[in-house]
Amino acid sequence: MNSVKRKKLIDNLFTYGLVVFCWIAVQALSATGHMTNQINGLLVPICMYVILAVSLNLTVGISGELSLGHAGFMCVGAFSGSFFTKLMAEAIPSLQARFIIALVIGALTAAFFGVIIGIPVLRLRGDYLAIVTLAFGEIIKNVMNVIYVGVDNGMLRIAMEKKANLNLSENGRVIIEGAMGITKTPKASTFTIGIVLVLITLFIVQNLINSRTGRAIMAIRDNRIAAESVGLNITKYKLLAFSVSASLAGMAGVLYSHNLASLAAEKFDYNMSILILVYVVLGGIGNIRGSIISAIVLTLLPELLRGMNNYRMLIYAIVLIIMMIANSAPSAIAARERLLEKFQRKNTKEAA
């Protein structure tokens, strides 16, 4: 039994190692001047997509609910985080400190939305749940598209449709400006912070899965009726998985919004949700490391292929298909497991 536990531990450490390796590789490449501007610009988005994919995998793979509204939670996190950073510009001069608090606020706000959306949505199953989460994602996006929030004389003012509806006094300023969203959020996101957030995400998700709580979540996924019969509270654990997943997406949203000068709600449409789902499916449903790899590869790929203009999308599609086969075909899975086992045996020997 201990050998099985050790195997699991090594497996988890390997995942952290992979992330740390990426960080070191990037540092080495940029020290030797091998990083192009384009790739540099992708580093934070890659971290963001990894967090999104891993967190969505918690809902889709571990909890077994097909959610198509992940971008909505990201949106909530991005706006609440940026809002805080801009609002507190004078009160908290240190951008680092504001950013860290913004990350927490983004995560908490998204978790809150996870709970209030989860309560009605998790009563549904399968396709119905997918469609309703999709709808909620769109609702969040559309509301953010028309909302105006300003501040004057220490008071928050909220209005819909028009900036004029805010009735701000002369010394007031607008922070969220409808379809324009939030502009000029200071850039606080860096690759290193992104990597740290990825590691935090992995820590939360992996430790959750390998605990009493995670077992309950997976048991409910595998057989709801049996899970109830052994005394598990279905609603509690479904909601827990859903809101943890939402809060991590919210955190990714804050990372996103502090990386670009302008933040518009439009970006968080269902295409974004589907894209994240594609990463999860291609990396293997329930496979955390797979989510990381597919998010990295599929974000980098279009950029790396930029030189081959005409064939770009063709190659992208072929890679998608190959990844799908590598992760879903039984013989490919068996081959991969054999390889991994060999590697792990070597590792344990070294450790001993």
Place this chain on the structure above:
Amino acid sequence: MNILEVNRLSIAFGGLKAVDNFNIEIKKGQLYGLIGPNGAGKTTVFNLLTGVYKPDAGIIMLDGVNVAGKRTISICQAGIARTFQNIRLFTEMSVLDNVKVGLHNHHRYGIATGLFRLPGYFRAEKEMDERAMELLKVFDMEQYFDYKAANLPYGQQRKLEIARALATEPKLLLLDEPAAGMNPNETTELMEMIRFVRDTFDMTILLIEHDMKLVSGICEALTVLNFGQVLCQGETAEVLNDPEVIKAYLGE
């Protein structure tokens, strides 16, 4: 002392009275059989006892407490555990984890303890591992502990369901056709195990079974159900010789 006393338990689906005025009394430590032709309402009785269905009428006294109409979770906590006619395992999880899920409410630690791997986590997980292995040993399954539940042979899956149910530390264990799909050797082995469970855990067991060899071999008392109604009740030998019962079984 009676662990279970059921009175006038009834449920109808549309016009069909699936269970009609069902009564039963089971003593602590008894091995009790519920038999009857296909569609008699046996599984429905289990579903009523465990709160999967809400009864239209009737009382279910478990160790002096009425649990009729309560939710499945509360009934599990009150002390009724079950297995399913069509096996319901946590298929993607390991055999050990299946049993550990059964231990969920008896070895608690908070979410934060699990997330941050505080000492309580290691302590509780160790206890759970040990307890789960003990239960697997009862069913001669310890060597399968790291198998995925879905990959177990059929007979082993049935036994794993019993081990998982026992993990919830029930007062009353309900087994729905535990020998279904087993070969005669496996059935004999299972009979031994059921008896062993009753003796070592001082367990009260109510089981549904079509295999008459198993029923007459281990059950001390029987209730025969026919078209949702109790046809006959009493000690095994008497019931099996009752002309009404013979008619219900052979008259089909």
